[in-house]
Amino acid sequence: MTDSEQHTKLLYWAGVALGPLAWGINLQGIYALAHFSCETTRFSAAIMSAVLAGSALAGTAISARAVRRGAGAEWRDAQGGGPRTFMAWLGVGSGVLFALVIANQLAASLMINPCLR
Numbered sequence: 001m002t003d004s005e006q007h008t009k010l011l012y013w014a015g016v017a018l019g020p021l022a023w024g025i026n027l028q029g030i031y032a033l034a035h036f037s038c039e040t041t042r043f044s045a046a047i048m049s050a051v052l053a054g055s056a057l058a059g060t061a062i063s064a065r066a067v068r069r070g071a072g073a074e075w076r077d078a079q080g081g082g083p084r085t086f087m088a089w090l091g092v093g094s095g096v097l098f099a100l101v102i103a104n105q106l107a108a109s110l111m112i113n114p115c116l117r
Helices: 003-012 014-039 044-069 082-111
Strands: none
Touching: 003 014, 003 044, 003 082, 014 044, 014 082, 044 082
16 A cells, blocks of 8 residues: 555545544533633633634545545445445544534533533
8 A cells, every 4th residue: 555545545534533533622622611711701612612613624524525536436446445435424424413513512602601510
């Protein structure tokens, strides 16, 4: 396997990896910043959530691009290319799902007062 083949195979996994990673960082970051948000009114959690939702959507876009670029290659590939295409579509769905979860947490952090513990 050449380096370019390895690089293109990693593109199929971008949505699968970036979505849950962004959600995990967002969840832990919101909990870590809740104490500081109570003392001063800052929108650091909202900014962090927006950036991480963007990174989850970036993983979705990378996986969708890999599907689109590799659509004709599965006919030329001796192994069919089916598992890679499935993983890329799974990455697209996973990235969208986790971006929606992050957006939901963003809405909750904007509407609920962090001092209510």
